[in-house]
Amino acid sequence: MDIFRHTFGNNDDSFIRIPGAFREEPPADLNGRTEDQNSNTNEPTQSRDGRLKSILHFLFQAPLIVLYYLLNFIVRSSRLLKPLLRLHGFYQRKHNRLLDHSSQLHRLLENLENEAQAVTCSEGNGNNDDGSNTDSTSNNESSGVQFSFGSLYNPENRTFSKSIMQNSYTELLDACSEQVKFGVIYLHDPLLDNHMDYVNKILCSEAFVNMIRKYQVLLWYGDVTTSEGLQVSNALKIRQYPLLGIISLKAEKKIELIARVEGSISNYKAQDLEAIFSKNYSRLIQLRQQRQNIEMQRLIRQQQDSRYQDSLRRDQQRESERLEQTQREQMEREHQRIENQWLLWRKSQLKPEPSSDKDASKVAIRLENGQRLVRKFDTSLPTEEIYAFVELQLHDMLNSENDTLPVYQPANYQHQYSFKLITPVPRRELDLSTKISDVSGIYPSGNIVMERLDE
């Protein structure tokens, strides 16, 4: 750009507009003004500059335009590669057919089952035909009892339960780290010459099955022609198929491939796997115990916490009860005090017994405890007077002499009598507000029975 600047002078507007560049607003008036300035100062050089500029414009513009259209053409013509995409789809269709992990696994197991059956059948035929197939027979003898693949791994009626067979590699990793168990990975390669070797000689052998049962191993089988299997094999850096790998938790957080059998089966011995399992089992148990300890500590702490919370709650409850109790007592005391005050006041208000029989009714009151009181009352008073008298009698305040100091009626206090007075014949309760003279049962004289109200 500096070269351009120098050749075109120091004007800012001197750049060549590249077709397709970002649109800017080059101020046209600036262009004109600078030219005007230049033309004002020295005209002949300006005309020469202008010619040079146009020539350079022409020289540089053409290749850039060509370059632009060339690039554009290349990008556009990439659309012509659409048929190649279809070619790509030709291969992709097969791989996209099964994306679900579990269905992939089922398909693999089915295929293996069928092929294993075919292989064993042909082997059996070979043995029947000539009987000289010593290699396979010796193999069978050396590996002990052979299971058929279907009986072990068939999804419907297999020996291994569902929990042992994992659906995907990540599931296997999760389960291994969670349950602290060994995991066995088998990567099947259907394209190899002797691809059923591992299946027939390792996976179906009694030693292998016993090992799986003994060490509670989790299994995952994958196919390297599926995406998942390929990823796993790349991640584990497998150089030869098929692979039989054992993964195990190492330390607290890491899962590692602790052993692998890959490639040709000729070097495999059943004792190797057994040795690896037994060697690493102690560490696995240790890890398991660590985890149990942590879990135990967590439980203990939880229990302690809950116990502490319990006792705390109990204490709070007790505290609140105590508070309530004292409050209630205080209120009772207050009530008592006010009642007492009221009684004293009432006593001071109690009218004296009329001396004459005129305008007086003579009432005999039988208290609850059998005591019998006889007193005259002024007939013009309400029956409340009788109530008050009885109340005072009940509180034993009639004969006490402590009424020397003046007592005021307590404010905001409405006394409730805890009993009622009844005329026996006819049985009628005495109303508080009626006058004594209006009650026929006790005027001029009568009997009254006191009955306590049950609260």
Added chain:
Amino acid sequence: MSMEPPVGLTAMPVTKLAMITTLVVPLVASIASYKHIFLLQYDPFLQTYHQYYRLLIFQFCAINESDTVILALIWYLFRHLERLLGSHKYLTLIVLSWAYTTLGIWGLNLIWNAFIGQYKWLQWNNFSTGSLPIVLSLVHFYKEYTPQIYEWNIRLLGPRGGASSHNDNKREDKSAVEWKINDQFLLNGLILLLILNQGFAGILCGFISWMCGIFIDKGLLPGLDHWRIPFVSYFISQGPPTRANVAIAANAATNTAAARATVEAATAATGNGNTGNSGPTSLPLRGSSTTPTNTSNAGDDEPGADEPARPLGVQFLDTFRR
């Protein structure tokens, strides 16, 4: 989790052989100035001089240096194919496809030139150089048995539609070019380059060879199912021994499992079981990012070692710091 096959050619003798042949033969030929014997053309060599040995050797050496490099790279990418098929079968496949592609290309060339190529300007004269036919027939096998692991999109917006056309989608769609690229784009690009680099002959021979690959796979061209190259199994199985005996090869730890394990440990330690219940969800493997960590020095093997092993440098530094 690495998405590539393991680096290097350990345990891959056939790939090694192919790469060495691809690189060394052109070098030696150009040093010895004998490159011309690998050039195959119909007109003078086959028709006039009857030099049929050129048919046998033209696939061993690419005339162009760029072809040589591209072929070497493709052979290196095909190491996955060797891993998948096994070395013996892979070698057999290479030999078979060499024979079939040579025969096929030559035969079609003869037929074409006998019937249509009477006129000079319609004659099919040039052939591809280098192992392009073999590679193209192997491409079918690679594509057929290698699933795609991931893909991404590239979007090219035309420069004219810069800021202004973000508003109306139609113009943007018209000017935008979207490429979907998957994890095999390197191989695809190399194959495309290889074919285009040799012009029309490359396209033609490549297509014929690809068809040969398909026919070999489907069994139409016999040999792959029952025949193996004899007497070479000793050399091929010289690779690394099966590692059953060298079994303590601790290699891979996965980050996800590790992370989950730490989360579990943390929750177990704090006694807060609420966050831990998202454990056994089966993530699709495609999205998970697990990376292998190479591990296992001797100190790591001690059972119950709580402290991670410190490298020597750190130990020195710690010593001097205290």
